[in-house]
Amino acid sequence: MLEWILSALIVIGAFFTLVGSIGLYKLPDFFMRLHGPTKATTLGVGAILTASVLYFSFKTDDISLHEVLITVFLFITAPISAHLMAKAALHIKLKRVGRTREPADH
Amino acid sequence: MLATALLIAFSLVTLALLLSFIRLVKGPDIPDRILALDTLYINAIALLILAGLHFGSSLYFEAALLIAVMGFVGTVAFSKYLLRGDIME
Numbered sequence: 102m103l104e105w106i107l108s109a110l111i112v113i114g115a116f117f118t119l120v121g122s123i124g125l126y127k128l129p130d131f132f133m134r135l136h137g138p139t140k141a142t143t144l145g146v147g148a149i150l151t152a153s154v155l156y157f158s159f160k161t162d163d164i165s166l167h168e169v170l171i172t173v174f175l176f177i178t179a180p181i182s183a184h185l186m187a188k189a190a191l192h193i194k195l196k197r198v199g200r201t202r203e204p205a206d207h
Numbered sequence: 208m209l210a211t212a213l214l215i216a217f218s219l220v221t222l223a224l225l226l227s228f229i230r231l232v233k234g235p236d237i238p239d240r241i242l243a244l245d246t247l248y249i250n251a252i253a254l255l256i257l258a259g260l261h262f263g264s265s266l267y268f269e270a271a272l273l274i275a276v277m278g279f280v281g282t283v284a285f286s287k288y289l290l291r292g293d294i295m296e
Contacts, residue, residue: 104208104209105208107209107212108208108209108211108212109212111209111212111213111216111257111260112212112215112216112219114216114253115215115216115217115219115220115223115253115257116219118219118220118223118249118250118253119219119220119222119223119226121223121246122222122223122224122226122227122246122250123223123226125226125227125230125242125243125246126226126227126229126230131236131238131239131242134230134239134242135242138227138242138245138246138249139245142246142249142250142253143249145253146249146252146253146256149216149253149256149257150256152260153256153259153260153268156260157265160263165265167265167268167272168256168268170272171252171256171268171271171272171275174272174275174276174279175249175252175275178275178279179249181279181283182245182279182282182283182286185282185283185286185287185290186238186241186242186245186282186286188286188290189238189241189285189286189287189289189290190236190238192289192290193236193237193238193289195236195238
Protein backbone atom coordinates (compact mmCIF):
# COMPACT_ATOMS: atom_id res chain seq x y z
CA MET A 102 0.00 0.00 0.00
CA LEU A 103 2.74 2.43 1.01
CA GLU A 104 4.66 1.55 -2.12
CA TRP A 105 1.65 2.42 -4.31
CA ILE A 106 1.24 5.81 -2.62
CA LEU A 107 4.97 6.53 -2.94
CA SER A 108 5.03 5.54 -6.62
CA ALA A 109 1.96 7.67 -7.37
CA LEU A 110 3.44 10.71 -5.58
CA ILE A 111 6.79 10.32 -7.35
CA VAL A 112 5.29 9.98 -10.84
CA ILE A 113 2.83 12.87 -10.26
CA GLY A 114 5.66 15.07 -9.01
CA ALA A 115 7.92 14.26 -11.95
CA PHE A 116 5.01 14.83 -14.36
CA PHE A 117 4.29 18.32 -12.96
CA THR A 118 7.99 19.18 -13.04
CA LEU A 119 8.01 18.24 -16.73
CA VAL A 120 4.83 20.29 -17.36
CA GLY A 121 6.49 23.36 -15.85
CA SER A 122 9.55 22.98 -18.05
CA ILE A 123 7.46 22.35 -21.17
CA GLY A 124 5.65 25.61 -20.38
CA LEU A 125 9.02 27.34 -20.06
CA TYR A 126 10.12 25.90 -23.39
CA LYS A 127 7.03 26.36 -25.54
CA LEU A 128 5.20 29.55 -24.49
CA PRO A 129 5.87 32.54 -26.75
CA ASP A 130 6.49 35.40 -24.34
CA PHE A 131 8.42 35.99 -21.08
CA PHE A 132 5.33 36.94 -19.07
CA MET A 133 3.60 33.73 -20.19
CA ARG A 134 6.74 31.68 -19.58
CA LEU A 135 6.90 33.01 -16.02
CA HIS A 136 3.58 31.31 -15.36
CA GLY A 137 4.66 27.74 -16.12
CA PRO A 138 7.64 26.88 -13.91
CA THR A 139 6.78 29.01 -10.87
CA LYS A 140 3.51 27.12 -10.32
CA ALA A 141 3.87 23.65 -11.79
CA THR A 142 7.44 23.11 -10.63
CA THR A 143 6.79 23.97 -6.97
CA LEU A 144 3.86 21.52 -7.00
CA GLY A 145 6.03 18.84 -8.62
CA VAL A 146 8.92 19.27 -6.18
CA GLY A 147 6.39 19.40 -3.32
CA ALA A 148 4.93 16.02 -4.30
CA ILE A 149 8.39 14.44 -4.65
CA LEU A 150 9.42 15.83 -1.25
CA THR A 151 6.22 14.46 0.33
CA ALA A 152 7.11 11.03 -1.09
CA SER A 153 10.58 11.39 0.43
CA VAL A 154 9.14 12.33 3.87
CA LEU A 155 6.87 9.24 3.79
CA TYR A 156 9.67 6.93 2.60
CA PHE A 157 12.21 7.91 5.23
CA SER A 158 9.59 8.09 8.01
CA PHE A 159 8.56 4.49 7.38
CA LYS A 160 12.10 3.27 6.72
CA THR A 161 13.64 4.50 9.96
CA ASP A 162 10.46 4.31 12.11
CA ASP A 163 10.69 7.88 13.32
CA ILE A 164 9.32 10.98 11.65
CA SER A 165 11.82 12.55 9.25
CA LEU A 166 10.89 16.18 8.76
CA HIS A 167 13.96 17.90 7.35
CA GLU A 168 12.58 17.56 3.81
CA VAL A 169 9.73 19.81 4.91
CA LEU A 170 12.35 22.57 5.31
CA ILE A 171 13.02 22.48 1.55
CA THR A 172 9.29 22.46 0.76
CA VAL A 173 8.57 25.42 3.03
CA PHE A 174 11.57 27.32 1.69
CA LEU A 175 10.57 26.72 -1.95
CA PHE A 176 6.94 27.67 -1.28
CA ILE A 177 8.03 30.92 0.36
CA THR A 178 10.69 31.91 -2.18
CA ALA A 179 9.04 30.95 -5.50
CA PRO A 180 6.50 33.85 -5.48
CA ILE A 181 9.19 36.29 -4.33
CA SER A 182 11.60 35.41 -7.13
CA ALA A 183 8.75 35.39 -9.70
CA HIS A 184 7.69 38.86 -8.52
CA LEU A 185 11.25 40.19 -8.76
CA MET A 186 11.75 38.70 -12.24
CA ALA A 187 8.47 40.21 -13.46
CA LYS A 188 9.48 43.60 -12.03
CA ALA A 189 12.86 43.39 -13.75
CA ALA A 190 11.23 42.42 -17.06
CA LEU A 191 8.78 45.35 -16.79
CA HIS A 192 11.63 47.68 -15.90
CA ILE A 193 13.69 46.90 -19.00
CA LYS A 194 10.47 47.05 -21.12
CA LEU A 195 10.68 43.56 -22.56
CA LYS A 196 8.75 43.13 -25.79
CA ARG A 197 5.39 41.36 -25.55
CA VAL A 198 3.40 39.12 -27.85
CA GLY A 199 0.00 40.50 -28.97
CA ARG A 200 -2.31 39.21 -26.24
CA THR A 201 -0.10 40.18 -23.26
CA ARG A 202 -1.51 43.46 -21.96
CA GLU A 203 0.26 46.56 -20.68
CA PRO A 204 0.11 46.93 -16.89
CA ALA A 205 -2.37 49.64 -15.89
CA ASP A 206 -0.07 52.02 -14.00
CA HIS A 207 3.18 51.63 -15.87
CA MET B 208 6.99 -1.02 -8.28
CA LEU B 209 8.96 1.75 -6.62
CA ALA B 210 11.97 1.07 -8.87
CA THR B 211 9.81 1.41 -12.00
CA ALA B 212 8.24 4.64 -10.70
CA LEU B 213 11.71 6.00 -9.92
CA LEU B 214 12.91 5.09 -13.43
CA ILE B 215 9.94 6.92 -15.01
CA ALA B 216 10.44 9.91 -12.71
CA PHE B 217 14.17 10.07 -13.49
CA SER B 218 13.46 10.19 -17.23
CA LEU B 219 10.72 12.85 -16.87
CA VAL B 220 12.82 15.12 -14.64
CA THR B 221 15.87 14.72 -16.89
CA LEU B 222 13.73 15.75 -19.87
CA ALA B 223 12.56 18.78 -17.85
CA LEU B 224 16.20 19.67 -17.07
CA LEU B 225 17.04 19.39 -20.78
CA LEU B 226 14.12 21.66 -21.80
CA SER B 227 15.05 24.37 -19.29
CA PHE B 228 18.68 24.12 -20.37
CA ILE B 229 17.64 24.66 -24.00
CA ARG B 230 15.71 27.76 -22.86
CA LEU B 231 18.78 28.92 -20.92
CA VAL B 232 20.94 28.71 -24.05
CA LYS B 233 18.31 30.00 -26.50
CA GLY B 234 16.36 32.50 -24.38
CA PRO B 235 16.15 35.75 -26.33
CA ASP B 236 16.51 38.14 -23.37
CA ILE B 237 18.16 38.26 -19.95
CA PRO B 238 14.96 37.70 -17.84
CA ASP B 239 14.30 34.52 -19.86
CA ARG B 240 17.75 33.26 -18.93
CA ILE B 241 17.23 34.13 -15.24
CA LEU B 242 13.91 32.25 -15.26
CA ALA B 243 15.49 29.28 -17.04
CA LEU B 244 18.28 29.18 -14.42
CA ASP B 245 15.67 29.32 -11.63
CA THR B 246 13.76 26.41 -13.19
CA LEU B 247 17.03 24.54 -13.75
CA TYR B 248 17.93 24.59 -10.06
CA ILE B 249 14.41 23.62 -8.96
CA ASN B 250 14.61 20.64 -11.36
CA ALA B 251 18.05 19.82 -9.93
CA ILE B 252 16.50 19.75 -6.43
CA ALA B 253 13.86 17.29 -7.68
CA LEU B 254 16.56 15.12 -9.27
CA LEU B 255 18.63 15.11 -6.05
CA ILE B 256 15.62 14.09 -3.95
CA LEU B 257 14.91 11.28 -6.42
CA ALA B 258 18.54 10.15 -6.16
CA GLY B 259 18.19 10.14 -2.37
CA LEU B 260 15.12 7.91 -2.68
CA HIS B 261 16.90 5.64 -5.18
CA PHE B 262 20.01 5.08 -3.06
CA GLY B 263 18.04 5.10 0.21
CA SER B 264 20.36 7.68 1.73
CA SER B 265 19.39 10.93 3.45
CA LEU B 266 22.73 12.50 2.54
CA TYR B 267 21.28 14.28 -0.49
CA PHE B 268 18.92 16.62 1.40
CA GLU B 269 21.70 18.88 2.61
CA ALA B 270 22.85 19.36 -0.98
CA ALA B 271 19.26 20.02 -2.11
CA LEU B 272 18.72 22.54 0.70
CA LEU B 273 21.97 24.33 -0.19
CA ILE B 274 20.96 24.50 -3.87
CA ALA B 275 17.56 25.92 -2.86
CA VAL B 276 19.07 28.67 -0.69
CA MET B 277 21.89 29.63 -3.05
CA GLY B 278 19.66 29.50 -6.13
CA PHE B 279 17.16 31.86 -4.53
CA VAL B 280 19.92 34.30 -3.58
CA GLY B 281 21.27 34.11 -7.14
CA THR B 282 17.88 34.79 -8.72
CA VAL B 283 17.26 37.76 -6.43
CA ALA B 284 20.74 39.14 -7.17
CA PHE B 285 20.28 38.87 -10.95
CA SER B 286 16.83 40.51 -10.81
CA LYS B 287 18.09 43.30 -8.52
CA TYR B 288 20.96 43.89 -10.93
CA LEU B 289 18.50 44.30 -13.82
CA LEU B 290 16.24 46.57 -11.75
CA ARG B 291 18.88 48.88 -10.29
CA GLY B 292 22.06 48.33 -12.27
CA ASP B 293 23.67 47.42 -8.95
CA ILE B 294 23.26 44.60 -6.45
CA MET B 295 23.92 46.39 -3.15
CA GLU B 296 22.85 49.99 -2.66
